[in-house]
Amino acid sequence: MSTKKLRRYTKQRRLVHDAIINRTDHPTAKEIFNELKPSGIGIATVYRQLAAMVEDGILATVDYDSETRYDPLTSPHAHIVCSVCNRISDIELPRDVNDLAPENLGFEVNEIELTWKGICNNCQ
Ligand SMILES: [Zn+2]
Numbered sequence: 001m002s003t004k005k006l007r008r009y010t011k012q013r014r015l016v017h018d019a020i021i022n023r024t025d026h027p028t029a030k031e032i033f034n035e036l037k038p039s040g041i042g043i044a045t046v047y048r049q050l051a052a053m054v055e056d057g058i059l060a061t062v063d064y065d066s067e068t069r070y071d072p073l074t075s076p077h078a079h080i081v082c083s084v085c086n087r088i089s090d091i092e093l094p095r096d097v098n099d100l101a102p103e104n105l106g107f108e109v110n111e112i113e114l115t116w117k118g119i120c121n122n123c124q
C-alpha cells in the first residue's frame, strides 16, 4: 500500500467519498456533482476532492471518450466498455496477465490497461 497523506476529513470530502466509494460504474465528476447538488456543494469542490482522493490512492482514473471517470477499485483489473451507453464495467484480470507483457523492451511496467469494447446486454 502507498503511504496515504493525512488530510483533514472535511464534510465535503466525506460527501464525495460516500458518493463514489461503492460505485462500480466509473462515474464522471459531473455525475457525482449532479447527485450531490442538493447538498449545495460546488462542482469545483467535487473536482478538487476527487483529485485529492486520486492523489491519496483511494481512487483510480479511467480516461475514456475524452472524459475522466473515477474508479474506487484501485487493484489491477480490466474494463469492458459499451460503445452505445458508454457504461464501463470491471473485469477481473487472469492471474497470468503478466505473461502478455513484452519482454526485453527495457520497460519498467507500472500499470496495465486492458479494455474490451462492445455493446452491452441492455443496448443490443
Ligand atoms: Zn450499453
Ligand SMILES: [Zn+2]
Binding pocket: 026, 071, 073, 077, 078, 079, 089, 090
Ligand atoms: Zn474499474
